[in-house]
Amino acid sequence: xxxxxxxxxxxxxxxxxxxxxxxxxxxxxxxxxxxxxxxxxxxxxxxxxxxxxxxxxxxxxxxxxxxxxxxxxxxxxxxxxxxxxxxxxxxxxxxxxxxxxxxxxxxxxxxxxxxxxxxxxxxxxxxxxxxxxxxxxxxxxxxxxxxxxxxxxxxxxxxxxxxxxxxxxxxxxxxxxxxxxxxxxxxxxxxxxxxxxxxxxxxxxxxxxxxxxxxxxxxxxxxxxxxxxxxxxxxxxxxxxxxxxxxxxxxxxxxxxxxxxxxxxxxxxxxxxxxxxxxxxxxxxxxxxxxxxxxxxxxxxxxxxxxxxxxxxxxxxxxxxxxxxxxxxxxxxxxxxxxxxxxxxxxxxxxxxxxxxxxxxxxxxxxxxxxxxxxxxxxxxxxxxxxxxxxxxxxxxxxxxxxxxxxxxxxxxxxxxxxxxxxxxxxxxxxxxxxxxxxxxxxxxxxxxxxxxxxxxxxxxxxxxxxxxxxxxxxxxxxxxxxxxxxxxxxxxxxxxxxxxxxxxxxxxxxxxxxxxxxxxxxxxxxxxxxxxxxxxxxxxxxxxxxxxxxxxxxxxxxxxxxxxxxxxxxxxxxxxxxxxxxxxxxxxxxxxxxxxxxxxxxxxxxxxxxxxxxxxxxxxxxxxxxxxxxxxxxxxxxxxxxxxxxxxxxxxxxxxxxxxxxxxxxxxxxxxxxxxxxxxxxxxxxxxxxxxxxxxxxxxxxxxxxxxxxxxxxxxxxxxxxxxxxxxxxxxxxxxxxxxxxxxxxxxxxxxxxxxxxxxxxxxxxxxxxxxxxxxxxxxxxxxxxxxxxxxxxxxxxxxxxxxxxxxxxxxxxxxxxxxxxxxxxxxxxxxxxxxxxxxxxxxxxxxxxxxxxxxxxxxxxxxxxxxxxxxxxxxxxxxxxxxxxxxxxxxxxxxxxxxxxxxxxxx
Numbered sequence: 001x002x003x004x005x006x007x008x009x010x011x012x013x014x015x016x017x018x019x020x021x022x023x024x025x026x027x028x029x030x031x032x033x034x035x036x037x038x039x040x041x042x043x044x045x046x047x048x049x050x051x052x053x054x055x056x057x058x059x060x061x062x063x064x065x066x067x068x069x070x071x072x073x074x075x076x077x078x079x080x081x082x083x084x085x086x087x088x089x090x091x092x093x094x095x096x097x098x099x100x101x102x103x104x105x106x107x108x109x110x111x112x113x114x115x116x117x118x119x120x121x122x123x124x125x126x127x128x129x130x131x132x133x134x135x136x137x138x139x140x141x142x143x144x145x146x147x148x149x150x151x152x153x154x155x156x157x158x159x160x161x162x163x164x165x166x167x168x169x170x171x172x173x174x175x176x177x178x179x180x181x182x183x184x185x186x187x188x189x190x191x192x193x194x195x196x197x198x199x200x201x202x203x204x205x206x207x208x209x210x211x212x213x214x215x216x217x218x219x220x221x222x223x224x225x226x227x228x229x230x231x232x233x234x235x236x237x238x239x240x241x242x243x244x245x246x247x248x249x250x251x252x253x254x255x256x257x258x259x260x261x262x263x264x265x266x267x268x269x270x271x272x273x274x275x276x277x278x279x280x281x282x283x284x285x286x287x288x289x290x291x292x293x294x295x296x297x298x299x300x301x302x303x304x305x306x307x308x309x310x311x312x313x314x315x316x317x318x319x320x321x322x323x324x325x326x327x328x329x330x331x332x333x334x335x336x337x338x339x340x341x342x343x344x345x346x347x348x349x350x351x352x353x354x355x356x357x358x359x360x361x362x363x364x365x366x367x368x369x370x371x372x373x374x375x376x377x378x379x380x381x382x383x384x385x386x387x388x389x390x391x392x393x394x395x396x397x398x399x400x401x402x403x404x405x406x407x408x409x410x411x412x413x414x415x416x417x418x419x420x421x422x423x424x425x426x427x428x429x430x431x432x433x434x435x436x437x438x439x440x441x442x443x444x445x446x447x448x449x450x451x452x453x454x455x456x457x458x459x460x461x462x463x464x465x466x467x468x469x470x471x472x473x474x475x476x477x478x479x480x481x482x483x484x485x486x487x488x489x490x491x492x493x494x495x496x497x498x499x500x501x502x503x504x505x506x507x508x509x510x511x512x513x514x515x516x517x518x519x520x521x522x523x524x525x526x527x528x529x530x531x532x533x534x535x536x537x538x539x540x541x542x543x544x545x546x547x548x549x550x551x552x553x554x555x556x557x558x559x560x561x562x563x564x565x566x567x568x569x570x571x572x573x574x575x576x577x578x579x580x581x582x583x584x585x586x587x588x589x590x591x592x593x594x595x596x597x598x599x600x601x602x603x604x605x606x607x608x609x610x611x612x613x614x615x616x617x618x619x620x621x622x623x624x625x626x627x628x629x630x631x632x633x634x635x636x637x638x639x640x641x642x643x644x645x646x647x648x649x650x651x652x653x654x655x656x657x658x659x660x661x662x663x664x665x666x667x668x669x670x671x672x673x674x675x676x677x678x679x680x681x682x683x684x685x686x687x688x689x690x691x692x693x694x695x696x697x698x699x700x701x702x703x704x705x706x707x708x709x710x711x712x713x714x715x716x717x718x719x720x721x722x723x724x725x726x727x728x729x730x731x732x733x734x735x736x737x738x739x740x741x742x743x744x745x746x747x748x749x750x751x752x753x754x755x756x757x758x759x760x761x762x763x764x765x766x767x768x769x770x771x772x773x774x775x776x777x778x779x780x781x782x783x784x785x786x787x788x789x790x791x792x793x794x795x796x797x798x799x800x801x802x803x804x805x806x807x808x809x810x811x812x813x814x815x816x817x818x819x820x821x822x823x824x825x826x827x828x829x830x831x832x833x834x835x836x837x838x839x840x841x842x843x844x845x846x847x848x849x850x851x852x853x854x855x856x857x858x859x860x861x862x863x864x865x866x867x868x869x870x871x872x873x874x875x876x877x878x879x880x881x882x883x884x885x886x887x888x889x890x891x892x893x894x895x896x897x898x899x900x901x902x903x904x905x906x907x908x909x
Contacts, residue, residue: 032118036118036121036122036125037090037091037121039125040086040090040091040121040124040125040128041091043125043128043129043132044082044083044086044087044091044128046128046132047079047082047083047128047131047132048079048083050079050132050135051076051079051080051083054072054075054076054135054138054141055076057141057142058072058076058141058142061141061142062142066142066143066144066145067142067143067144067145068141068142069140069141069142069143072138072141072142075131075134075135075138078127078131079131082124082127082128082131085124086124089120090117090120090121090124093117144233147231147232147233149201149207149208149209149210150198150199150201150202150208150210151210151212151231152198152199152202153195153198153199153212154195155192155195155196155199156192157327158189158192158193158196159320159323159324159327160316160317160320160321160323160324160355161189161192161193161196161316161320161355164189164193164313165193165196165197167311168180168182168193168197168311169197169200171309171311172197172291172293174309175289176308177291177308177309178282178286178290178291178292178308179282179291179292179293179294179305179306179307179308179309180291180292180293180294180307180308180309180310180311181293181294181295181296181301181302181305181307181309181310181311182194182293182294182295182296182311182313183295183296183297183298183299183301183302183310183311183312183313183466184297184312184313184314184466185297185315185354185399185402185466185467185481185484186297186356186398186399186401186402186466187354187355187356187357187395187398187399187483188313188314188315188354188355188356188466189313189355190266190295190296190313191266191267191295192355193295193313194264194266194293194295197262197264197293198210198212198264201262207260208260208261208262208290208291209259209260209261209262210261210262210264211228211231211232211261211262211263211264212231212264212266213227213228213231213263213264213265213266214227214266214267215265215266215267215268215269215272215294216267216269217267217269217401217405219269221245221273221276221277222245222248224272224277225245225248225249225252225277225278226248228252228263228277228278228279229248229251229252232252232255232256233255234248234251234252234255245276248278249275249276249277249278250278251278252277252278252279253278253279253280256278256279256280256290257280257284259288259290260288260289260290261290261291262290262291262292262293263279263290263291263292263293264293264294265292265293265294265295266294266295267295267296268294268295268296268301268305269296269297269298269301269405270301270304271301271304271305272294272305274292279292282306282308294307297401297402297405297465297466298405298464298465298466299312299463299464299466300461300464300465314353315352315353315354315355315481316353316354316355316358317353318349318353320353321348321351321353321358322345322348324355324358324359324362325344325347325348325351325358325361325362326362327362328358328359328362328363328366329344329362329363329365329366330366333365333366333367333368333369336369337369337370337371339371339374340371340374343371343374343375343378344365344374346378347361347365347374347377347378347381348361350378350381350382350385350482351381351482351483352481352482352483354481354483356394356395356398357391357395357483360390360391360394360395361377361381361388361390361391363390364377364388364389364390365377382423383508385483385486385490386486386489386490386493386496387496391486392490392495392496395483396486396487396490396495397495399483399484399487400487400491400495402465402466402467403415403467403487403488403491405465406461406465406467407461410441410442410458411458411461411462413439413441414436414441414458414462415462415467415468415488416488416491416492416502417432417435417436417439417441417524417546418432418462418468418478418480418485418488419480419485419488419489419492419502419504420502420504420506420524420526420528420546420548421480421506421526421528422506422507422528422529423482423485423506423507424479424482425479425480425506425528426471426475426477426478426479427477427478427479427480428476428477429455429456429459429476429477429478430452430476430677432455432459432478433451433452433455433456433459434592434615434640435546435568435592436455436458437451437455437614437615437639438567438568438591438592438614438615439545439546439567439568439592440567441458442454442455442458451639451676452676459478462478463478467480467484468480469481474781474815474837489502489504499518499521500522501521501522501523501524501543502522502523502524502525502526503516503522503524503525503526503527504525504526505526505527505530506526506527506528506529506530507528507529507530508529508530509530509531510527510530510531510532511530511531511532511533512532512534513527513532513535513536513537514527517539519537519539519540519541519544520539520540520541520542520543521543522541522543522544523543523544523545523546524544524545524546524547524548525544525546525547525548526546526548527548527549527552528548528549528550528551528552529551529552530551530552531552531553532549532552532553532554533552533553533554533555534554534555534556534558535549535554535557535558536558537558537562538562539562540562541562541563541566542562542563542564542565543565544563544565544566545565545566545567545568546566546567546568547563547566547568547569547570548568548570549569549570549571549574550570550571550572550573550574550594551572551573551574552574553574553575553576554571554574554576554577555576555577555578556577556579556581557571557577557579557580557581557583557584558581559581559583560583560584560586560587561583561586563587564588564589565589566587566589566590567589567590567591567592568590568591568592569584569587569590569592569593569594570592570594571593571594571595571598572594572595572596572597572598572617573596573597573598574597574598575597575598575599576599577595577598577599577600578598578599578600578601578623579600579601579602580595580600580602580603580604580607581604582604582606584604584606584607584610585604585606585607585608585609585610586609587610588609588610588611588612589612590610590612590613591612591613591614591615591637592613592614592615593610593613593615593616593617594615594617595617595618595621596617596618596619596620596621596642597619597620597621598621599621599623600621600623600624601623601624601625601626602624602625602626603624603626603627603628603631604628605628605631607631608628608630608631608634608635610635611634611635611636611637612637613635613637613638614637614638614639614640615638615639615640616635616638616640616641616642617640617642618641618642618643618646619642619643619644619645619646619679619703620644620645620646621643621645621646621647622645622646622647622648623647624646624647625647627647627665630668632665632668632669632672633668633669633671633672635672636671636672636673636674637674638672638674638675639674639675639676639677640675640676640677640678641669641672641675641677641678641679642677642678642679642703643679643680643681644679644680644681644703644704644705644727644729645681645705645729646681646705647681647683648681648683648705648707648731665687666682666687666690666691666694666697667690669694669697670694670696670697673696675696675700676700677700677702677724678697678700678701678702678703679701679702679703679704679705679727680697680701680703680704680705681705681707682704682705682706682707682709683707683708683709684709685709685710685711688706688709688711692718695721698721698722699721699722699723699724700724701722701724701725702724702725702726702727702756703725703726703727703728703729704719704722704725704727704728704729705729705731706728706729706730706731706733707731707732707733708731708732708733708734709733709736710733710735711733711735711736712735712736712737712738712767713736713737713738713739713740714730714733714736714738714739714740714773715740715773716739716740716753716754716773716776719753719754720753723755723756724756725754725756725757726756726757726758726759727757727758727759727760728757728759728760728761729760729761729762729763730761730762730763730765731761731762731763731764731765732763732764732765733765733768734764734765734766734767735767736765736767736768737767737768737769737770737790738768738769738770738771738772738773739762739768739770739771739772739773739774740770740771740772740773753776753777754776754777754778754779754780755778755779756779757777757779757780758779758780758781758782759780759781759782759783760774760777760780760782760783760784761783761784761785761786762784762785762786762788763784763786763787763788764786764787764788765788766787766788766789766790767790768788768790768791769790769791769792770796771785771791771794771795772795772796774794774795775795775810778809778812778813779813780811780813780814781813781814781815781816781837782814782815782816782817783811783814783816783817783818784817784818784820785818785819785820785822786818786819786820786821786822787820787821787822788821788822789822789823789824790824791822791824791825792824792825792826792827793825793826793827793828793829793830794825794827794828794829795810795811795828795829796830808834810829810833810834811833811834811835811838812834812835812836812837813836813837814835814837814838815837815838815839815840816838816839816840816841816842817838817840817841817842818840818842819842819843819844819846819849820842820843820844820845820846821844821845821846822845822846822849823845823846823847823848824848825846825848825849826848826849826850826851827849827851827853828849828852828853829853830853831853832853832854832855832857832858832859832879833853833854833858833859834858834859834860835853835854835859835860835861835864836860836861837861838861838864839861839863839864839865840864840865840867841864841865841866841867842867842868843866843867843868843872844868844869846872847872849872850875850876850877851876851877851879852866852876852887854879854883854887855879855880855883856879856880856882856883856885856886856887859883859887864887864890865890865892866887866890866891866892867891867892867893868891870893873891
């Protein structure tokens, strides 16, 4: 039995039609192959031309910081694919396939092969037609990519800066801070920290729009605007480039004023006018919580930018310095020899905690394998850092930008002068100003306050530029960072290209001056802190203006015939120098002469030839017993004269600094019309009374030494007009009983008394009982009382009465107090004192002193150290247990057996 199918007539017709069409199409794969191959070649060429046009448009757009559209990239990829297939698979077989055809193309010698090939050709024709049709829709081939809120900037690992960054991030998140400035010396890590702030927003939840701009020293307003414009979407617009700075500022302001943004400006050298740039002003920033953070080398710029918070980026601690140095050298290199780690620490120390120096030196030492190489590196860095690999090429030129940015040649000369001092040397500001004055760096002004103010202003600018550092908040001293000093000496040698104008060999343990044939080329020579016994320079030094020889072992001075322009000569602190040769009188250009701390017994009369002398320091010349009559008054140009502690040795029996000579000396001092800073030692009551009648002497005296005066009472009132008195020493006044105020029924303006007095020392006054006058010394920072047998109480508030300032204002600025050999002392003050600044309290041989004027409620000293004998401290009677708990830990131990630890003659230094 068979199976039959019944199909509708229409279905049969459709099937027949479909088979016919299908057969006709399949036949055309072969019949029209030659025509289709020509169409394929022409179509591919057309498609390639269109592709090239699109690519040119894309390239042009990308040059304008636009990003090609995804659909354009897809189209280009498809075109490239079809080009490869057509050229590789089809057109290469074109001739071969046409040769297969016969009977005008209707037959083929290999029908199946021709059929498959013809089908592929038709398919590629369809694909090309589709791609060509799509190309017409590409009116836009690229667009500006949406700007991300934060763009990561590359930054090296910040070894040693982690704690600093944590502090900065805390300050940044303070709502009261809209503008924050990071300042510090070059290479200290400011840019690294700013980059970390930028990148920290990549993971932060804060919804900030972060804009990073490098300003640099040679910036222009337009350059800053263009960088900001690029970050906020304006730079690609053709109209943006042609706009004025004012129009750009308006555009920037419109965008930023609607955003919560963080503007990071790196490397600012001067004030940036935010309004001119288009950055919203501080009041606008606070409205939406926006922030501005910048880096600079100058604290002055921070102030000019109206920063709410200034953060100084300091050099690394020793611990953090080692971490960074160790990373750059490598553990393997450090451990290759057991002696290398200790030598590596010395090399690291020469970098002074400056990251750029640590990185540069660390990388240079990474391939050193022997201790001798490390020892040599330490020596080179210590004596001539510019000769160390990469220091002279990378580190010092980077730091020199700060020097180049100094506003005047005068300021640059003042800066370079600071390099004459040894590494880590604390330089007194007044000393520095006096050096500069005599070198001619300061303008000639009659008023001392103007000269001193000018000098202090220059110091302040160098501090703000991070080229000098404050030694401490309370000191009047500055110092120069080791690497900055290396840079200054490098500049003095024409950046290593020429011979140096400075000869600096300090703290080098020299017993003789350096051997050189180039003495005449040096303008300034510094041999501070050596062991030189005699200086004998036989060559001419006609360019030499400064000669530093202090802190040596000089026994005698040399002949100075060859130093015709020498202006500054410092021979101070040569303890064994007892004779001053008369040849010093040949230094007719000399303006500065410092003999402080020497053992000179006589001043030669020939010194009167030094008519240009502006500064003469005889402080501490306790054995000086001969000052030729008229010598002091012959120095008519003197502006600074210091005779504090001069001629007070107990070995002097007779001499002109005794009473008769003392009176004559006071007379001579009155002839010095230009003196504005004076230090005097007075040993005669008659001379003292005469001294007190001279308004000029009272106004100019900064240091007063009273020795062996036959006074029972020293009235504070008599010193009230000495507004500039900073130091007061009273010694061996055996009849003195009181330093007090005499009221005479009148109200005392205690704010006027001792307005500048900071240091007081009182020694060997056996009858002294009353020091209540000290309550008026509101600026007092250092107090020393030694061997005053009758003294029972230092401050007696009752003896002052209502005229005094009271205990709340007593000793508020006192930093150090030393009490020694006071057998009857029972009280410092009967009431607790605030002691806001007290850091050191030394007590020795004061057995009856059982109470200290400190309490947990009133005393605010936070870093107090108490030194004395153990048993004395054990016997202290505290106000209460809370006070004991708070201050008992301040005792540092029993190591003061006598006064050997205290050099009374240099106590103020």
